[in-house]
Amino acid sequence: MSRTVVLVTGANQGLGFEVVKKLVAEQENYTVILCSRDLKRGKEAAAQITNLAKNSEVDVLQLDVTSDASIAAAVTAVEQKYGELDVLFNNAGIARASGSEREAMLKVYEVNVVGVVLVTKAFLPLVMKSKTKRLVIMSSDVGSISWATNPDYRYFFYQDTTYKPTKAAVNMVGAVMSNLHGKDGLKVNIVNPGLRTTNLNNYTKDGGSAEGGAFEACRMITLGSEGDVLTYTEDSRDPAGPYIGGEKKNIPW
Numbered sequence: 001m002s003r004t005v006v007l008v009t010g011a012n013q014g015l016g017f018e019v020v021k022k023l024v025a026e027q028e029n030y031t032v033i034l035c036s037r038d039l040k041r042g043k044e045a046a047a048q049i050t051n052l053a054k055n056s057e058v059d060v061l062q063l064d065v066t067s068d069a070s071i072a073a074a075v076t077a078v079e080q081k082y083g084e085l086d087v088l089f090n091n092a093g094i095a096r097a098s099g100s101e102r103e104a105m106l107k108v109y110e111v112n113v114v115g116v117v118l119v120t121k122a123f124l125p126l127v128m129k130s131k132t133k134r135l136v137i138m139s140s141d142v143g144s145i146s147w148a149t150n151p152d153y154r155y156f157f158y159q160d161t162t163y164k165p166t167k168a169a170v171n172m173v174g175a176v177m178s179n180l181h182g183k184d185g186l187k188v189n190i191v192n193p194g195l196r197t198t199n200l201n202n203y204t205k206d207g208g209s210a211e212g213g214a215f216e217a218c219r220m221i222t223l224g225s226e227g228d229v230l231t232y233t234e235d236s237r238d239p240a241g242p243y244i245g246g247e248k249k250n251i252p253w
Helices: 014-026 039-047 068-082 101-127 163-184 212-221
Strands: 004-008 030-036 057-062 087-090 134-138 187-191 231-235 248-250
Touching (some): 004 014, 014 030, 014 212, 030 068, 057 068, 087 101, 087 212, 101 163, 134 163, 134 212, 163 187
Parallel strands (some): 004 087, 087 134, 134 187
Antiparallel strands (some): 231 248
16 A cells, blocks of 8 residues: 655644644554754654554654755655655744844744745645645634734734734745646645644643644645645634534635
């Protein structure tokens, strides 16, 4: 039986780590490539997962989404070892950075938007070689312009001028990638994990569990070559709380 190869960026901690953990613990014949900017941290994260992987496996890969050389090296490594890539999950993201306002904004955009574009373009030839041809992008409901202009929206109070626009931007990246390559079979899906207690938000007490934030991403990753195309979804339960169950819920663009 052939293996499904999934690459997850920014996976040594937070939601990316939870996605890798859930995939290898529950799926059969999966190889999940855990990408980390720091290879040592990536290996340490993978060591916590290996005992969960009964029928799947974890591979560790150094990948800094802000480095062209790192991206190119990662593509070469995946091509040489696997020949193709079934699912690319662009998960790496940051909410803040140090420096002046301009410097901080540029750093966040470099990871959250530029990194998604360049990593996707670099791995796309390998993705298009597979039968699955699926691209999943981790976004946020704060990237919804429809909700951002609605005073009744649950996070209307969060009027951030850096992180929120980057998530609106990656939604557009997903739409453009679908428009460009959908005719050739690329399936693009954008997911919202909900507010989760992770390093991204300094471990806010208002968030749900990190584990719960992995469910919608894993659902999209495991759709295989069938299923939804160009959706923007979250779990149907309140994503600010622990995951209990339910089906997808569409988010307005």
